[in-house]
Amino acid sequence: MAVDTCWECGTQRELRSFFPIPSKRGGRKSIDLCPPCDARARGRRNEGSKPAPGVPYGKRRQGRGVVDDQAELEVIRQIVGMRGSGMSTPKIVAELTASGFRTRKGTEFNAGYVWRILQREEEKANHAR
Ligand SMILES: [Zn+2]
Numbered sequence: 001m002a003v004d005t006c007w008e009c010g011t012q013r014e015l016r017s018f019f020p021i022p023s024k025r026g027g028r029k030s031i032d033l034c035p036p037c038d039a040r041a042r043g044r045r046n047e048g049s050k051p052a053p054g055v056p057y058g059k060r061r062q063g064r065g066v067v068d069d070q071a072e073l074e075v076i077r078q079i080v081g082m083r084g085s086g087m088s089t090p091k092i093v094a095e096l097t098a099s100g101f102r103t104r105k106g107t108e109f110n111a112g113y114v115w116r117i118l119q120r121e122e123e124k125a126n127h128a129r
Helices: 035-045 070-084 089-098 111-128
Strands: 016-018 031-033 059-062 065-068
Antiparallel strands (some): 016 031
């Protein structure tokens, strides 16, 4: 296996994929960045229309309010459906990644991210009872 290095500083630690063009907008290529460089890259890219932090997955800011994000809701529906059919979180992550889904930040889904979405959906379901 090739040894990957951070595209910016060359370190080999905790690399993550960064999509300079979000896959939502047709980006296909990712570069590897270490967490600090990744944060700096996002800092630049997040200026502008990106959702402010704190808006949960499945929602987005619009004007002064928060509205449903249909694309993200669809991902949530798929995650909940996969869980419903008995899939483990890592399996769900693998399935999402294979299908080309990416998180809002343009990175591949990971177990923690999917887990949080499932937890939130469960909470919502409990409140609805
Ligand atoms: Zn780096």
